Amino acid sequence: MQLLIKTFHGLEAVLAEEVKDLGGKNIELLRRAVSCEGDLKFLYMANHHLRTALKVLLPIEHFNARNEVELYNKTKQINWSKYLQLNQTFAIDPVVFSKTFTHSQYVGLKVKDAIVDQFRDKTGRRPDVDTQFPEVSINVHVSNNQVNISLDSSGESLHKRGYRRTGHPAPLNECLAAGMLLLAGWEPSIPLIDPMCGTGTILIEAAMMAAKIPPGVNRRKYLFMNWKDFDRDLWMSVVRSAKQSVEAPTVSIIGGDIDSQSIDLAKMGSLDFGLGRLIKLERIAFKSHLPKTKEGLLIFNPPYGERLREKDLNAMYQEIGDHLKANYNGFDAWILSSNTEAMKHIGLRPSQKLTLYNGPLECKFQQFNVYEGSLKKKEKGN
Numbered sequence: 001m002q003l004l005i006k007t008f009h010g011l012e013a014v015l016a017e018e019v020k021d022l023g024g025k026n027i028e029l030l031r032r033a034v035s036c037e038g039d040l041k042f043l044y045m046a047n048h049h050l051r052t053a054l055k056v057l058l059p060i061e062h063f064n065a066r067n068e069v070e071l072y073n074k075t076k077q078i079n080w081s082k083y084l085q086l087n088q089t090f091a092i093d094p095v096v097f098s099k100t101f102t103h104s105q106y107v108g109l110k111v112k113d114a115i116v117d118q119f120r121d122k123t124g125r126r127p128d129v130d131t132q133f134p135e136v137s138i139n140v141h142v143s144n145n146q147v148n149i150s151l152d153s154s155g156e157s158l159h160k161r162g163y164r165r166t167g168h169p170a171p172l173n174e175c176l177a178a179g180m181l182l183l184a185g186w187e188p189s190i191p192l193i194d195p196m197c198g199t200g201t202i203l204i205e206a207a208m209m210a211a212k213i214p215p216g217v218n219r220r221k222y223l224f225m226n227w228k229d230f231d232r233d234l235w236m237s238v239v240r241s242a243k244q245s246v247e248a249p250t251v252s253i254i255g256g257d258i259d260s261q262s263i264d265l266a267k268m269g270s271l272d273f274g275l276g277r278l279i280k281l282e283r284i285a286f287k288s289h290l291p292k293t294k295e296g297l298l299i300f301n302p303p304y305g306e307r308l309r310e311k312d313l314n315a316m317y318q319e320i321g322d323h324l325k326a327n328y329n330g331f332d333a334w335i336l337s338s339n340t341e342a343m344k345h346i347g348l349r350p351s352q353k354l355t356l357y358n359g360p361l362e363c364k365f366q367q368f369n370v371y372e373g374s375l376k377k378k379e380k381g382n
């Protein structure tokens with residue numbers, strides 16, 4: 001079967017790699033998604049194992065609709081009893097980019113009406129809608145007049161791993177953090193430092209990768225479990241073999257943060273999956289944070305000045321650059337920030353600049369190779 005796996009802008013290529021490693025076939029990169037082919041086992045594995053996936057959709061129908069009447073009629077032609085039972089609740093999740101259909105809620109309403117009317121015509125009864133906790137969720141994607149209808153096999157977004165603690169103003173999304181590690185080419189053999197770790201999302205994602213702990217390890221519910229063809233034995237075999245692959249790796253994963261409450265949150269999050277042993281956390285300002293290895297990778301997102309108010313963000317970014325140049329010779333630093341002006345004050349030339357989104361904020365994820373001579377060059381240039 002064909003699957004559509006959704007992700008964030010900029011993570012399509014790393015998701016495609018994950019899909020390939022998991023055994024997906026005929027992989028294609030799309031906008032904020034990857035399409036591929038796989039069997040039922042692959043669908044379960046994709047939900048359980050993909051670190052940069054937000055949702056796994058199963059397309060069931062696509063057609064052209066020039067107006068709402070066609071949308072209604074063509075939706076009503078689908079045999080909905082294959083996908084939804086009378087006693088199950090359902091919801092429509094409309095995503096619309098169209099000049100013809102301008103209101104996504106209206107598209108959702110038309111599709112809902114068509115489904116409900118089909119059941120009523122056949123049985124005199126109809127399934128109920130539950131927008132919050134539906135048992136079946138139907139994704140309707142309209143691009144101009146092209147309508148794609150899919151079943152959502154995941155339900156709640158897959159970024160919700162279950163280790164997140166509330167109390168930090170600016171935590172990274174878990175999928176984004178995993179994607180940053182993959183984009184930076186991090187591997188468990190490379191010492192990793194997040195010197196402004198906040199709740200520790202990057203570090204926890206890294207430790208989970210190193211220990212081969214699937215991102216879905218704590219999750220009990222996926223919507224595919226409500227489908228007619230749900231194969232419990234197959235699902236249990238996926239979970240069992242994932243458990244058997246968990247390792248106790250030797251890694252160097254280090255986090256620092258100037259704020260003691262953030263360090264406490266990071267510690268609590270890392271304990272959830274028994275990762276406390278793998279991640280060393282310390283309350284320390286970056287300007288005092290010195291490397292314990294000769295080489296390695298720093299990945300972090302400093303305050304951008306959006307949600308966290310900093311008195312002088314440019315000076316702070318300059319301090320980051322100066323400290324890197326003075327003390328992290330031989331390291332690669334990947335920094336995510338939406339503040340392009342402040343980024344210039346790092347004073348190092350980026351060797352790669354990628355665009356990612358942290359929520360609604362467009363960010364640059366930049367790689368800086370800190371090597372001998374960075375400081376001298378800057379001094380000469382001044």
Ligand SMILES: C[S@@+](CC[C@H](N)C(=O)[O-])C[C@H]1O[C@@H](n2cnc3c(N)ncnc32)[C@H](O)[C@@H]1O
Nearest residue numbers: 171172196197198199201257258259285286303
């Ligand atoms: C945007 S948040 C990082 C969020 C983190 N990636 C997460 O997922 O929770 C930036 C963090 O940098 C910390 N920070 C700010 N200035 C710092 C400094 N000079 N040294 C170390 N940490 C600092 C803040 O306390 C905050 O937790």
